[in-house]
Amino acid sequence: MKRHSILYYPGNIFLITSFLGFFYIFLPIIQIYLLPPQIQSQQDLPTKGIFITISKIHAQSPVIPNVDPNNQVVYDQALSRGVAQAKGTALPGEKGTVYLFAHSSGPPWDITHFNTIFLRLGELQNGDLIILRRNGKNYTYIVEDKKVVDPWQVTYLTNSKKPQLIVQTCTPIGTSLYRLLVFAKPK
Amino acid sequence: MNNNTKKITILTSCLLMVFGFFVSPGVTSADGITVTGNGSNSNNTVNVTSTQQTTTQQSNNAQVTNNTNTTATTGKNTSSNNTGNSTSVETGNVNTSTAVSTTANISTVSQSTTTSQELNSTINGNGANSNNSINTSSSSTTDVSINQNASVANTISQSADTGSNSVNNNNGNVSIQTGNISASISVSNSPINVSNVSVAANNSTSNEKIAGNGAGSINNITNANNNQTSIAINNSISLINNLKTVYLTGANSAYYNNGNVSVLTGGITNVINLGNGPINVSAVSVNCTPAQQQSKPTIPAWPTPPPTSGTSSSSPASSSSSSSGGGGGSSSGSSSGGSGSSVGISTSMLPVTGNNWFFIAFIGNILMMLMGGYLRLRSGRSPGFAYTI
Numbered sequence A: 001m002k003r004h005s006i007l008y009y010p011g012n013i014f015l016i017t018s019f020l021g022f023f024y025i026f027l028p029i030i031q032i033y034l035l036p037p038q039i040q041s042q043q044d045l046p047t048k049g050i051f052i053t054i055s056k057i058h059a060q061s062p063v064i065p066n067v068d069p070n071n072q073v074v075y076d077q078a079l080s081r082g083v084a085q086a087k088g089t090a091l092p093g094e095k096g097t098v099y100l101f102a103h104s105s106g107p108p109w110d111i112t113h114f115n116t117i118f119l120r121l122g123e124l125q126n127g128d129l130i131i132l133r134r135n136g137k138n139y140t141y142i143v144e145d146k147k148v149v150d151p152w153q154v155t156y157l158t159n160s161k162k163p164q165l166i167v168q169t170c171t172p173i174g175t176s177l178y179r180l181l182v183f184a185k186p187k
Numbered sequence B: 001m002n003n004n005t006k007k008i009t010i011l012t013s014c015l016l017m018v019f020g021f022f023v024s025p026g027v028t029s030a031d032g033i034t035v036t037g038n039g040s041n042s043n044n045t046v047n048v049t050s051t052q053q054t055t056t057q058q059s060n061n062a063q064v065t066n067n068t069n070t071t072a073t074t075g076k077n078t079s080s081n082n083t084g085n086s087t088s089v090e091t092g093n094v095n096t097s098t099a100v101s102t103t104a105n106i107s108t109v110s111q112s113t114t115t116s117q118e119l120n121s122t123i124n125g126n127g128a129n130s131n132n133s134i135n136t137s138s139s140s141t142t143d144v145s146i147n148q149n150a151s152v153a154n155t156i157s158q159s160a161d162t163g164s165n166s167v168n169n170n171n172g173n174v175s176i177q178t179g180n181i182s183a184s185i186s187v188s189n190s191p192i193n194v195s196n197v198s199v200a201a202n203n204s205t206s207n208e209k210i211a212g213n214g215a216g217s218i219n220n221i222t223n224a225n226n227n228q229t230s231i232a233i234n235n236s237i238s239l240i241n242n243l244k245t246v247y248l249t250g251a252n253s254a255y256y257n258n259g260n261v262s263v264l265t266g267g268i269t270n271v272i273n274l275g276n277g278p279i280n281v282s283a284v285s286v287n288c289t290p291a292q293q294q295s296k297p298t299i300p301a302w303p304t305p306p307p308t309s310g311t312s313s314s315s316p317a318s319s320s321s322s323s324s325g326g327g328g329g330s331s332s333g334s335s336s337g338g339s340g341s342s343v344g345i346s347t348s349m350l351p352v353t354g355n356n357w358f359f360i361a362f363i364g365n366i367l368m369m370l371m372g373g374y375l376r377l378r379s380g381r382s383p384g385f386a387y388t389i
Helices: A008-034 A072-079 B003-021 B358-383
Strands: A052-055 A058-068 A083-086 A099-103 A129-134 A139-150 A164-171 A178-186 B032-036 B043-073 B087-089 B092-109 B116-124 B131-161 B172-178 B180-213 B218-248 B261-264 B268-276 B279-295 B319-328 B330-337
Touching: A008 B330, A008 B358, A058 A072, A072 B330, A129 A164, A139 A164, A164 B131, A164 B261, B032 B043, B043 B092, B043 B180, B087 B279, B092 B131, B116 B218, B131 B180, B218 B279
Parallel strands: A058 A083, A099 A164, B032 B116, B043 B131, B043 B319, B087 B172, B092 B180, B116 B180, B131 B218, B172 B261, B180 B268, B180 B279
Antiparallel strands: A052 A058, A052 A129, A083 A099, A129 A139, A139 A178, A164 A178, B218 B330
16 A cells, blocks of 8 residues: 555645635636526516616626715625615716725625625626616616726715716725726716 | 746646736726836936916997887878768777897807816835925916997887867767777897806816835825916996887867767777896806815835936926907906815725635635645655555
8 A cells, every 4th residue: 555644634635625715715706607697677676776787797786875985884784785875976866976886706705696796897898788777767877988996096986976877896806906997877 | 946846836827827817807097197116316206287278258349229110190180161961080990019129248158177187196116215206286277258338229209199180160960989099019128248157167186196115215296286267247238218109099179069079089008018137147157176186195115126217207288278259238247266176975995895805715725725735745755754554
């Protein structure tokens, strides 16, 4: 029988654990690409409340209105339930900028459907459609630009007069280094 | 390079390839000024000056004179020396109307956003004890001057007569019936000397970042914005409305009548509408969006190896435009506007929508895999503590 060093076994344990770890942390992401969640038609959505639908990236979620963007505890709770609408910005159908933000990634043990709703947000291109539905009425926006900005570039959040939709998430995936902003104008 | 080193190198390469897969696709980023990669003890300065001036002058002068004279007569009939049978005079109705409308000196100045720019200033990666500075200044001056002078004189004369009939020396019955008069005058002096000025001020955004510079370095970013808007509107008007009306359905006469005399005069209906205004009205709108500045605190960092030292500067840019127009009234007013603010919410950082735990777990698994591989490789060459089955 072949002889092995005692290091052989912890080495195997490390390898197996790492493979399981990869499987554990990438499974939700692989699922999103291979088995994307089904998008409901706008008519099937509840008539009460606000919902966002981005068909291209299979993202559909309720929007939690009036979430304080200055309080991480508050918006972390909101982001576990859907996409947050920054307090002080416009709601769909109102004049001004609608500012929405949601997670692109989260802790491996806490990646849920809503936590990674904007995982594929960077795939959006100019001309793609984003539909906001508020109390049964649809508001369609067309993507016209996207930018990667530093976290302290808050001008996009504070200047809220322009009639547009800004959707924010973090980039690169798995970090909170920068913010990816997608700009869309009303159709 | 031994086998272990080769394998570790291969694994590391695989790690980098996998990591590269997650790097986000390139997207648009704002232009800016960057001072970077300068050597130790170097002095680096960037000066940017931008000047913009917009001048708009309009002078409107109008002189309007309206003279109307309307006369309508169905009376002034005479019948003399009538005898015998009845004499009857019946005059017809008069409908007369006069309308005068004056419009003069309407001025509109609309200036869209003069500047909409985003300036990112960055000082990073410079060597120790270096002196780095970025100085930007921009000034925007908008002058609007409008002079409106108007002179309007309306002289309207309107007369109607269905009476003034005379019947003389009648021996029989006399009957006089005059017609109705329906008259209207409408005078409208509107709008005169009306100006509408809409000016959008400078709309610029600046972001400053100082990071990753060497120990002992002095880093300074200054940004000065000066926006001035001056609007002067002078209006003057001389307005005279002179209306004269004469309406007559009576003043009928009958002389030496031996029979019955019947005089029936018609009614008079007169409507005068005189409307003055809006006159000398100015609407001024100055939309200001102040430049917002956000700066990240200086982060102490390790010195970056300096390639070279140098000084760079950019030349100032300026532009100017002017326009003038003619038109034609009076009061005076002036207004001026400076900068304002329109901020929906205030915050110092965009919401955190990512989590480093994913990246940390990924790196942890990579390290664990490398460690496992290393132990497996090492176990094959080192006798160590072994046993036999």
